[in-house]
Amino acid sequence: MAIKFANNAFSTLSAGVSNSATSIGVASAASFPSLSVGDHMYLSIVGASYVEIIKVTGVSGTTLTCVRGQDGTSGTAAVTGDRIELRVTSAMLTDVLAEAGPAHVEAGFTIAMGIAL
Numbered sequence: 001m002a003i004k005f006a007n008n009a010f011s012t013l014s015a016g017v018s019n020s021a022t023s024i025g026v027a028s029a030a031s032f033p034s035l036s037v038g039d040h041m042y043l044s045i046v047g048a049s050y051v052e053i054i055k056v057t058g059v060s061g062t063t064l065t066c067v068r069g070q071d072g073t074s075g076t077a078a079v080t081g082d083r084i085e086l087r088v089t090s091a092m093l094t095d096v097l098a099e100a101g102p103a104h105v106e107a108g109f110t111i112a113m114g115i116a117l
Contacts, residue, residue, distance in 0.1 A: 001038035003095045006031060009086035013045070014062060019075040024054070024064045026084055033086075035059050042070060042092045046083040052076045053089050 009032045014025040024045075033041060035058060043064070045052045052073045058065035064084075068075035071091035 004033035004039050004041045006033045006086055011084050013078055013080055013082045016079045019077045022066055026062050029059050029062050042089045044085050044087045045078050047078055050076050
């Protein structure tokens with residue numbers, strides 16, 4: 001079980017979705033990372049007046065299986081053409097630290113602080 005990343009990964013919604021839909025169609029999933037069983041990634045749906053973070057647990061062709069309203073956001077109805085992007089989120093960073101385990105957290109925090117400064 002691992003969190004997955006990709007640089008500059010984005011697409012657009014191929015159809016509108018309700019605020020509770022757990023299958024989301026995208027124009028292309030080619031730039032998103034491949035997910036094996038137990039893997040996930042966080043994507044942001046970017047609308048005209050909102051951003052919703054979703055946890056994607058599966059990719060099949062151009063259909064994403066997801067958990068809506070993650071990282072303090074709410075499930076929001078989205079329209080065809082809204083962007084969907086892989087962005088750094090606090091949930092993503094929290095999951096990375098959890099996967100690293102306690103022995104690596106302090107070292108990772110030190111590196112992150114060095115980069116931030």
